Amino acid sequence: MIGHYLIGLPVEQLPTPALVLDYEAFMANIATMGDYLAKAKVNIRPHAKTHKTPAIGHIQMNAGAIGLCCATIGEAEVMVYAGIGNILVATEVVGAAAIRRLACLARHARIMVVVDDPANARDLSAAATQYGATLHVLVDLDVGQGRCGLRSIDRLVDLGKLVDKLPGLEFRGAFGYEGHVQFIPDRAERTKQGQAANALLVQGAKALAAAGLPVDIVSGAGTGTYDIAAAFPGITEIQAGSYIFMDGTYQKLGLPFKQALTVLATVVSRPTDDLAICDVGLKGISPERFNPSVQGHENAIEVQKLSEEHANARLSGGLDPRPGDKLHFIPSHCCTTVNLYDNLFVTRGGIVEAIWPIAARRA
Numbered sequence: 490m491i492g493h494y495l496i497g498l499p500v501e502q503l504p505t506p507a508l509v510l511d512y513e514a515f516m517a518n519i520a521t522m523g524d525y526l527a528k529a530k531v532n533i534r535p536h537a538k539t540h541k542t543p544a545i546g547h548i549q550m551n552a553g554a555i556g557l558c559c560a561t562i563g564e565a566e567v568m569v570y571a572g573i574g575n576i577l578v579a580t581e582v583v584g585a586a587a588i589r590r591l592a593c594l595a596r597h598a599r600i601m602v603v604v605d606d607p608a609n610a611r612d613l614s615a616a617a618t619q620y621g622a623t624l625h626v627l628v629d630l631d632v633g634q635g636r637c638g639l640r641s642i643d644r645l646v647d648l649g650k651l652v653d654k655l656p657g658l659e660f661r662g663a664f665g666y667e668g669h670v671q672f673i674p675d676r677a678e679r680t681k682q683g684q685a686a687n688a689l690l691v692q693g694a695k696a697l698a699a700a701g702l703p704v705d706i707v708s709g710a711g712t713g714t715y716d717i718a719a720a721f722p723g724i725t726e727i728q729a730g731s732y733i734f735m736d737g738t739y740q741k742l743g744l745p746f747k748q749a750l751t752v753l754a755t756v757v758s759r760p761t762d763d764l765a766i767c768d769v770g771l772k773g774i775s776p777e778r779f780n781p782s783v784q785g786h787e788n789a790i791e792v793q794k795l796s797e798e799h800a801n802a803r804l805s806g807g808l809d810p811r812p813g814d815k816l817h818f819i820p821s822h823c824c825t826t827v828n829l830y831d832n833l834f835v836t837r838g839g840i841v842e843a844i845w846p847i848a849a850r851r852a
């Protein structure tokens with residue numbers, strides 16, 4: 490295994506930049522989500538796009554997840570062939586090659602996919618029939634995000650009826666992800682908009698049921714809305730992903746999850762009294778939403794600039810890190826940072842305890 494000789498060493502001895510997972514915080518996050526949803530009697534099908542790591546998928550399944558969501562067929566293939574047998578591909582799968590892959594994968598695991606187009610449903614049906622597979626299907630409703638998904642409940646019902654008739658497909662229910670609500674900072678406003686999105690989805694599910702369709706899944710929500718959706722009557726499962734790691738964006742919402750993921754970097758230069766240059770840049774941490782913060786020094790360090798392999802960190806309050814010192818950076822978005830690394834260094838009490846391959850990072 491790459492880096493096996495690093496196991497058992499203090500985290501500060503890792504070559505940097507390194508993607509580091511605090512195991513205890515990560516497991517606490519899984520327990521917090523699991524306990525909350527068990528009490529709410531709502532299922533969790535966590536989104537694996539966050540971690541792309543089969544070891545984490547297995548931990549989530551062992552903790553009670555009913556399956557995993559995946560954002561790409563490649564992710565789904567990696568998870569299935571690592572032994573995880575229940576996957577929702579939570580996006581439309583279109584085009585002959587992709588549909589063939591999906592149908593063939595469905596001969597090895599229970600695969601569910603979302604659809605928002607009649608021609609696509611027919612293509613999925615033809616491939617499932619050709620390869621002797623069953624594809625489970627959720628019809629996708631846009632609940633305000635403005636990405637994929639049907640824009641009207643009438644069309645949702647028409648598509649549901651078509652799916653229910655087509656050979657090789659098994660209609661299972663409704664899907665609607667309220668991505669536009671996840672990061673609304675004000676809790677009351679987030680709740681209001683989350684409930685509006687959930688209400689639309691449940692209205693769609695009821696219309697499908699009224700048309701005689703067997704709706705047993707109504708799926709939505711992410712880390713910013715898991716509790717809002719879980720409290721909404723009619724939502725049966727939650728697709729949250731980032732809660733396991735957290736990041737700078739979700740940290741601002743005051744959620745009950747701990748920051749478990751950091752990028753360890755080394756101070757490589759102190760050109761002035763108030764500037765530290767560190768060895769992590771755009772190739773090692775995602776600045777997708779805003780620049781990273783530095784754990785434990787949120788008020789004394791401001792990352793002002795990232796270049797390819799460097800971060801310019803402005804110091805204040807007398808902070809004086811020396812070249813060679815290590816700092817833990819918190820990305821603004823965990824998912825787009827994890828995808829930059831081959832391995833996750835898993836630590837407990839500051840000691841590297843395991844190295845988990847991020848096997849689906851290129852998938």
Ligand SMILES: Cc1ncc(COP(=O)(O)O)c(C=O)c1O
Binds near residue numbers: 536
């Ligand atoms: C379809 C879908 N479901 C759920 C999520 C929620 O993910 P997270 O909890 O990481 O915000 C996402 C995020 O992009 C998504 O695209």
